[in-house]
Amino acid sequence: MGATAMIRSVNLGGATATEYSTPGVTGIDKRPVAGPVEVVAPAEGSGLVGDTIGDLRHHGGPEQAVYAYAAEDLARWSAELGHELAPGVFGENLTTAGLDVNGALIGEQWLIGDRLLLEVSVPRIPCRTFAGWLGEQGWVKRFTDRALPGAYLRVRRAGAVGPGDPVRVVHRPGHGLDVATAFRALTGEAALLQRLVDVAELPAATREKARRRLAAQQVGA
Structure with a gap:
């Protein structure tokens, strides 16, 4: 992370009708x-007051309270796709600048401004709502292959966030598992699954998923 890490944009969404999500809204x-x-620790839905999550079964809640994506990675996608991607277009709440979101460690803590404390919990896994929203052919595979997923964060201490707020990494755990590696493990690189099972900072459901897949591999070996 550089000395100028900051929040480039804070993004909120309302309910939009969609055919790509079971609830019919996104x-x-x-x-x-x-x-x-204001950012709070939600029992369900988004951690950002005024933000909407359509599919509460698969998104939002304590472990996915906030979604962050790096402006630098949006720029890479803009160049690859041949058109500009505006902040928020990936559904991210926070568009960051000067922060390696995909290189962040699971359990890494970010102090935003002087109060808000967020903790990296799990990578974003692409879904059909995301693919339908962008309208890019083969998007889920393309997004998966690039392994630039962005990060979901839990709220460790509530506070407010605005554009231009500085971001400081105030804690980095010692296990070495970063967002991109966790994403690759969860999206098909079976050799990486073992790295997930003992990382306490991952959601319990994610660790259990890794254990089940490892057990299935052993049965099939």
Whole structure:
């Protein structure tokens, strides 16, 4: 992380009808707001007050309270796809600058401004709502192959966030498992699964998923 790590954009979404999600609505269409926006630890839904999540079964809640994506990675996708991707277009709540989101460690803690404390919990896994929203052919495979998923975060201490707020990494665990590696393990690189099972900072459901897949491999070996 550079000395100038900051929040480039804070993005909120309302409910939009979609045919790509079982509930029939999505909050993926997120747009920049002036802020500041209050961030709380949610029992369900988004951690950002005023933000909408359509599919509460698969998104939001304590382990996916906030979704962050790096402006630098959006720029890479913009160049690859041949058109500009605006902040929020991936459904991210926070578009960061100067912060290696995919290189962040699971359990890494970010102090935003002087109060809000977030902790990296798990990578984003692409779904059909995301693919339908972007309308890019073969998007889920393409996104998976690039392994630039962005990170979900849990809220360790509530606070407010606005564009321009500085971001400081105030804790990095010693296990060495970063967001991109966890993503690759969860999306098909079976050799990496063992690295997930003992990382306490991962959601319990994610660790259990890794254990089940390892057990299935052993049965099939």
